[in-house]
Amino acid sequence: MIAETVCSAVSAAGLGIAAITAYRKRFLAATRIFAYALVPVGLVLTGVVGWVADIAFKPSVWLGFGMLAVAWLLFLTTRAVERRSGGTRKERRAAARAAGTDQVAPGAPAPSLPGRTGAQPQAAARPAPRSKAAGAAAPGEDFSDVEAILKKHGI
Incomplete structure (x- = not known):
């Protein structure tokens, strides 16, 4: 009314x-x-x-909204924990199966197939993260032109 x-x-x-x-x-x-x-x-x-x-x-409607909010927060929390733990459940399950049997673990070299000879190419590995403490450029990288431009602009 x-x-x-x-x-x-x-x-x-x-x-x-x-x-x-x-x-x-x-x-x-x-x-x-x-x-x-x-x-x-x-x-x-x-x-x-x-x-x-x-x-x-209606209080029951607000209780329902509260339950939906709690469910949403639980989904977000589990996603955050999963991302911090270093992989998805599927990847961890595959790694556990590989450790217990003769299956290949993720990131391991591919097994050679019967009838083929020679080494198989290895799976592409992630590049190692650069540490900020190193500070020096990798061999073969020349940043002198970038430094000159920065000095020209007073940076």
Whole structure:
């Protein structure tokens, strides 16, 4: 009942503002304001406002929203822990199976197939992260031109 009254008051205020705007010869803006003013009344007449009011004032609905929030937080927490642990569950399961049997672990060289001779190429390994303490460029990298540009600009 209160929600319907508030929506009616908002619509009446909007209609008044639309009338003042039309009086000032700004008909396009007045028409737009009039359209916005009709929305709250339309929502009341369709029953949307009553439905939202029933949802907003029921404790069981808020309990449901709370449970959804807890579930969402649990999903986020497990994803964060999984990322910090260094792999997905599928990768850990495959590594555990490989340790117990003769299967190949992820990142290990591929086994040679029967009928083929010679060594198989190894799987591409991740490059080792550079330590910031090293500070020196790897052999073959020349940054003198970059240093010159930085010095030119006073950096």
